[in-house]
Amino acid sequence: AQKITQTQPGMFVQEKEAVTLDCTYDTSDPSYGLFWYKQPSSGEMIFLIYQGSYDQQNATEGRYSLNFQKARKSANLVISASQLGDSAMYFCAMREGSLSRLAFGKGNQVVVIP
Amino acid sequence: DGGITQSPKYLFRKEGQNVTLSCEQNLNHDAMYWYRQDPGQGLRLIYYSQIVNDFQKGDIAEGYSVSREKKESFPLTVTSAQKNPTAFYLCASSPETAFMNTEAFFGQGTRLTVV
Numbered sequence: 577a578q579k580i581t582q583t584q585p586g587m588f589v590q591e592k593e594a595v596t597l598d599c600t601y602d603t604s605d606p607s608y609g610l611f612w613y614k615q616p617s618s619g620e621m622i623f624l625i626y627q628g629s630y631d632q633q634n635a636t637e638g639r640y641s642l643n644f645q646k647a648r649k650s651a652n653l654v655i656s657a658s659q660l661g662d663s664a665m666y667f668c669a670m671r672e673g674s675l676s677r678l679a680f681g682k683g684n685q686v687v688v689i690p
Numbered sequence: 691d692g693g694i695t696q697s698p699k700y701l702f703r704k705e706g707q708n709v710t711l712s713c714e715q716n717l718n719h720d721a722m723y724w725y726r727q728d729p730g731q732g733l734r735l736i737y738y739s740q741i742v743n744d745f746q747k748g749d750i751a752e753g754y755s756v757s758r759e760k761k762e763s764f765p766l767t768v769t770s771a772q773k774n775p776t777a778f779y780l781c782a783s784s785p786e787t788a789f790m791n792t793e794a795f796f797g798q799g800t801r802l803t804v805v
Contacts, residue, residue: 582732609790619778621796628791667732671790676721676740677748678782678794682732 579603580668580681589658589688596643597653597684599668607673610651612642615665615683624666627651658688692717696781696797703768703775703804711766711800713781720785722764723794726750727778736779739764768802775804 581600589595601610612624627635627642635642643652655662665683672679694715703709715722721740725733735748739758753772758764764783768775778801782794 580732607790611793613796619780619799619801621780621782621794623793623795626791626793669733673790676784677723677735677738679735680725680733682730 579679580670582668582681582684584684586685589686591688591690592657594656595658597666599651599681601649601670603672605672609671611669612653613667660688663688694781694783694795694797696800701800701802705804706770708770709768711779713764713797714762715783717783719783723782724766725780775802
């Protein structure tokens with residue numbers, strides 16, 4: 577069964593605008609961590625932000641913030657003030673408490689246009 | 691500079707041949723992982739290792755083999771039994787699997803093409 581779901585089609589975003597990338601997850605483990613990675617066309621995976629299941633506040637990291645809705649099992653990434661360099665694939669991932677492995681979604685393609 | 695090195699960046703092999711992808715890290719990380727990425731499929735876990743001389747199958751281990759003889763190294767062999775080996779392969783490591791918030795660090799990837 578799919579643990580991480582990212583279903584948005586490719587998105588075009590105007591430079592300097594905000595964009596929200598959706599991620600829903602499925603787990604019965606009360607302890608888990610959620611991660612977002614960026615993958616530019618070069619292929620490397622760049623860690624962006626982390627949210628723990630017990631964290632009381634939404635995570636923020638510079639222009640990245642995470643809209644964590646635990647009851648809905650949703651962890652959407654918000655990128656504020658988009659820049660041309662934000663054009664990339666974005667992956668949501670989860671680590672469940674009993675496992676060391678990271679499970680990834682299929683990704684969201686973002687293209688920032690001037 | 692600390693990091694994860696995958697080599698080569700591009701690899702071409704004939705069908706039916708085994709091929710080994712290299713992954714080396716100097717981050718002193720305990721856990722290492724191999725993922726496969728196909729267009730539209732995201733990353734799928736092939737194998738992972740939490741400690742030297744031990745490894746576990748991931749979701750798509752068939753047709754692949756690994757070894758973990760040294761903490762720094764986690765080579766992946768794509769065998770002739772793998773039916774569709776052409777893909778982008780990513781190696782990753784993380785410092786301590788007991789901690790939930792430890793992100794995985796990735797190498798640059800190896801693009802394997804089988805002809």
